[in-house]
Amino acid sequence: GGIITQTPKFLIGQEGQKLTLKCQQNFNHDTMYWYRQDSGKGLRLIYYSITENDLQKGDLSEGYDASREKKSSFSLTVTSAQKNEMAVFLCASSPKGNERLFFGHGTKLSVL
Amino acid sequence: GDSVTQTEGLVTVTEGLPVMLNCTYQTAYSDVAFFWYVQYLNEAPKLLLRSSTDNKRTEHQGFHATLHKSSSSFHLQKSSVQLSDSALYYCALRASSSFSKLVFGQGTSLSVVP
Numbered sequence: 001g002g003i004i005t006q007t008p009k010f011l012i013g014q015e016g017q018k019l020t021l022k023c024q025q026n027f028n029h030d031t032m033y034w035y036r037q038d039s040g041k042g043l044r045l046i047y048y049s050i051t052e053n054d055l056q057k058g059d060l061s062e063g064y065d066a067s068r069e070k071k072s073s074f075s076l077t078v079t080s081a082q083k084n085e086m087a088v089f090l091c092a093s094s095p096k097g098n099e100r101l102f103f104g105h106g107t108k109l110s111v112l
Numbered sequence: 113g114d115s116v117t118q119t120e121g122l123v124t125v126t127e128g129l130p131v132m133l134n135c136t137y138q139t140a141y142s143d144v145a146f147f148w149y150v151q152y153l154n155e156a157p158k159l160l161l162r163s164s165t166d167n168k169r170t171e172h173q174g175f176h177a178t179l180h181k182s183s184s185s186f187h188l189q190k191s192s193v194q195l196s197d198s199a200l201y202y203c204a205l206r207a208s209s210s211f212s213k214l215v216f217g218q219g220t221s222l223s224v225v226p
Contacts, residue, residue: 099145099214100159101157106156
């Protein structure tokens with residue numbers, strides 16, 4: 001088995017601040033994802049990466065940047081945190097050619 | 113674009129009774145796969161069910177779902193719920209336009225009460 005580790009678990013930022021969330025997986029999966037989880041809105045795809053150095057925009061990419069530094073890690077940057085923003089960011093991975101996603105426990109973001 | 117709709121935000125059911133969580137979808141593609149993911153409190157979402165075959169029942173952990181392309185639905189059912197089934201349930205669609213990309217519904221919170 002493997003595990004997806006997201007850091008930090010909780011992130012408190014200031015309005016306008018640039019914030020970075022990190023994700024590591026030891027499944028040796030090719031594809032990694034960042035989803036945003038909001039109550040009543042489900043899971044919305046921000047960015048995904050099919051392989052190392054690849055980057056694909058999801059439906060919610062505006063206001064975010066991502067970086068696939070190596071096969072095992074995928075970072076997400078909130079380029080300018082919005083006041084009163086509150087959401088959970090979920091990282092996931094899947095093997096090549098397999099639709100099944102394995103999720104991390106999430107990073108909970110609060111912006112003051 | 114592809115979309116998944118879960119109409120109920122919260123479903124409350126008494127322990128031992130049946131439950132059905134609704135999931136409908138819209139897609140222009142015929143080559144599709146559907147998923148139910150479950151997220152227990154303070155845990156990561158995990159796969160519960162998957163199906164890509166029309167009119168075939170899929171079962172796991174006492175839950176079952178049948179893909180009905182004629183009605184664009186993939187409802188999740190259980191005949192007798194337990195307290196431990198309380199969780200957030202997401203329906204998701206993978207269309208052939210992008211093998212890697214899943215589209216999720218809004219999620220339904222299932223609360224099982226004694």
